[in-house]
Amino acid sequence: MRYSHQRERIFRAVAESCEHPTANMVYEQLKTDMPRLSLGTVYRNLNQLADAGRLKKIPLADGSCRFDKTTKAHSHIVCEQCGCVADVHLPSLKAIEETIANETDFSLRSYDVVLRGVCRNCRQLSGQNAG
Amino acid sequence: MRYSHQRERIFRAVAESCEHPTANMVYEQLKTDMPRLSLGTVYRNLNQLADAGRLKKIPLADGSCRFDKTTKAHSHIVCEQCGCVADVHLPSLKAIEETIANETDFSLRSYDVVLRGVCRNCRQLSGQNAG
């Protein structure tokens, strides 16, 4: 992979963010500084960086994707109200691996745990407005 | 929810299938019998039936959805090669619930375990063609 100014900025935008940004969030952030940047370039580079192991791609249940600077294996919890994403380090899930072996004809390759909840901020906001 | 012929056939198509069909699979199957049926009607009804608890909607990581006659809580494993889906009944994962409580600010509402593997059929096919 050859150096490119765009890719460097796209990588840093994810690496320096704590909010697991989408491709569009990266695009909107960089656009002010780089008016000719295109959304297609952002998508292409995020996927290349994920393929190269420099970022982690997080496909969400609604079909959109987020990108994470932390490439070590870990899970994510998504807020049902505002859509924000936080990291979770789950203990090893031996029970899952055993169940697949015992109960199905599949050979297990990988798994994700997709967690849904409500973040502290949204709990406080809804506490103010309703019961 | 008022009775409709289309909804009844759409429900039965999922209930009588073992392959966790997509909206489009239901549409293609019924189209021969019901040439005026539209894909929009299939989507509308599958979502209504899922909202009413008569079917379970399974959002996959690639953004597409499948529908399941089994509405009890359970997980699914998706074949990486042919895309087929099988049911898995996982033991309760207390470890997950405790980790969320200890490690994050989120209140956990629900979670899905999305498993990926290779089904028996695909293992046999690739065993014939390669090592």
Next chain:
DNA sequence: ATAATTGCAAAACGTTTGCAGTAAA
């Protein structure tokens, strides 16, 4: 009679792709 439901077509959504031009090696 009335309002849920339909078929149709268009639009929405996040994402990918073909292409001619640009820039890194």
Next chain:
DNA sequence: TTTACTGCAAACGTTTTGCAATTAT
């Protein structure tokens, strides 16, 4: 000089939606 990369715009596959016509109650 070569070829990976870019911007642009068009296309993609899945899903939703607006609307006038139909159908269940």
